[in-house]
Amino acid sequence: MADLSIEFCGIKSVNPFWLASAPPTDKAYNVVRAFEAGWGGVVWKTLGEDPAAVNVSSRYSALYGKNREVIGFNNIELITDRSLEINLQEITQVKQDWPDRVIIVSLMLPCEEKLWADILPLVEATGADGIELNFGCPHGMPERGMGAAVGQVPEYVEMVTRWCKTHSKLPVIVKLTPNITDVRAPARAAKAGGADAVSLINTINSITHLDLDQMVAYPVVGGASTHGGYCGTAVKPIALNMVAEIARDPATAGLPISGIGGIGNWRDAAEFMALGSGCVQVCTAAMLHGFRIVEEMKDGLSRWMDQKGYTRVSDFVGKAVPNTTDWKYLNMNYQVIAQINQDDCIKCGRCYVACEDTSHQSISQLIDAAGVRTYEVIKDECVGCNLCEITCPVQGCITMVPQHTGKPYMNWTQDPRNPRAERPAVAESV
Template identity: 80%
Template sequence: MTIHTPLNEDNARPAGAGANDAASNDHVASYKADLSINFAGIRSPNPFWLASAPPTDKAYNVVRAFEAGWGGVVWKTLGEDPAAVNVSSRYSAHYGPNGEVSGFNNIELITDRSLEINLREITQVKKDWPDRALIVSLMVPCEEEAWKTILPQVEATGCDGIELNFGCPHGMPERGMGAAVGQVPEYVEKVTRWCKTYSSLPVIVKLTPNITDVRLPAQAALRGGADAVSLINTINSITHLDLDRMVAHPVVGGRSTHGGYCGSAVKPIALNMVSEIARTPETANLPISGIGGISNWEDAAEFIALGAGSVQVCTAAMLHGFRIVEEMKDGLGRWMDSKGYQKIDDFTRAAIPNTTDWKHLDMNYQVIARIDQDKCIGCGRCYIACEDTSHQAIMHLAKDNGTARYEVKDADCVGCNLCEITCPVDNCITMEEQDTGKPYMNWMEDPRNPHRAA
């Protein structure tokens, strides 16, 4: 099959050209760091993959992504025929105060294209782009025969691995798939074991965040033989309502439903869940593909430092296009050079030793706020926040010229960081460490803890 696609944006080479054409643009890299990865046996020229979603729905999209420099893609979730049927409309968003999209919601299902067409296109794309990671996302009924049937067909495409979609929170759980499987560790373990039985490909289990403890399905996936996990999938959500019509968005014929929430707003949740798996002894060595609100190289570096071996991007690409990967690669490479990191593995999980449970934090550690008077613009936001909602630790002083001066009352400051967070001027308020003269003492040792260790 021939896939007809246009030339890339600079007309440097024909679409569909492979690794020998320096398709990843590494020949013009402004950094020395090696961004290539080997994730659970899957090689990729860089850690930036497109997540299973609309951007990876067809060959045309995937080829354009590879032309732009993405290291890999997870093809949009395949299922049994007949293909799923989607509704209109499908997306909504949560906006920040300046109108930017901070969270993105969708009620789209898995691929609505036939299995035969998808498999044919995957085969051709992998043939044309042998240096890129191409993982196929799968979702079929929780029946052994269904998995036994589809897995050989997928493996025949020459793809590099499979990702089990156990996270979709809408539409598919009503059919006994997606999050309906991912929320039950026993199901996760069972289906993972089927996949390892009927396929020789690396198996990545995509976990749902719509669960009390994400470590449990991760451990179940490992027991089933999973080669890696990816997380997070989208979070159940309703972004906002039309208060005139009394219906949530997106609106489908006057009604709506909950959908999957993603975008920068979910990043803190995703980082925590990734770190929980990475720092739990049972799963400490389990490869993790990090997903959730990754919009730039710094986001990616944070996920990697907390345990991810690759990162997957969706919303940022949907909002800004595939070329964002150029800045992601360049920024990550330059930062790695500045830190002396030669390869991704040099800082993978580097932040895990410093991530712990609250009970192990030092109760004798103390910081207090410092206001740089040369940078202060006198807006008073720190004072209002502290006076109304915190510890009344900032003084409002009148200056001779009628303006205000704000100073911290050291004795009352508990180092909560609220003033630093509310301040609109970078580095105007900083938190200064205090020498308490006291040794490390955690809560389990603290005499104020009635349940402390003897």
């Protein structure tokens, strides 16, 4: 059976599944229940200076799919609204009671070195395994010069990270904001400041939807609203991309990554790990479905690893990174063509409508004398865009079949159709 234990920037964990800094990790009661359910670690909800932050009511909103499935989740909640003293006491007790589980303490303070120097010894005294610097919160705290206001300025990221490495012996994980043009810049700054790891992504600035009768966005607070932090299933593609960008950046290569963003099952976790995450953090899925989702995550990941022959998580961490590249290096001579399995086709015509109206008109609709419709791919017109496969409601009915072109690998930098293509050197005549 696969071994799910990991070591992340020197911290040993019984499994790679941690709860992210959020409401589920706000107090000892929650964290103990999480550990009882089987989570390998938690990032305690962000601590700050006293007096504690004050939250509003209400705090959450959502973007729904069919049958009220929550696709995206939005929150305007701030960091912990409990005193620093109470949080530190609870962290100390939980760590004593659960020595084999990881407790990372999330911190957010103004950019004043003394404030960081004062709080770090208090956190160390709890027995916590590490600290996470919250440089990502997009609402409420940036107005106070914290959260994303720090994470969006690489110089600040490097400066505060260095303070923490100077005044603490604990591993330092820097949590990055996605509300930035290029996530590699703060990641490089974190590494320059001595960070032991980075975690990402934090939540994305968002407004989910409006009450069109009252003309106010959700969540509504006394007739008004504000932007919040977006998370949940919908942010996973964005998070995967940002994790991959850091994992394949030569300047941050080898920097441990804790992946966050839309992780709700073992497959999501495996994808983050394949793109370089040594562990993963979960929040929204636990809030929507409870702590016991970790049972399926552990079981599913273990079974998949056994099937693939991976004995440890580290066997496949980063395995997809070498296959992730810039567009210009993709093979221009590679070609696929759609193929419709007529035995599985339910004759709905969705592939035909999508291709005919918005793509390349490469699917024909044939109607026989009895009025029976058949859909066939016009191979000479198909560009292999995948739209028909995506719109088809029957999984596996339409597949993209690689074609043998007989042409060698050629990327865009070499393509003669590119006006800036690299030309082979021409020998001088003698």
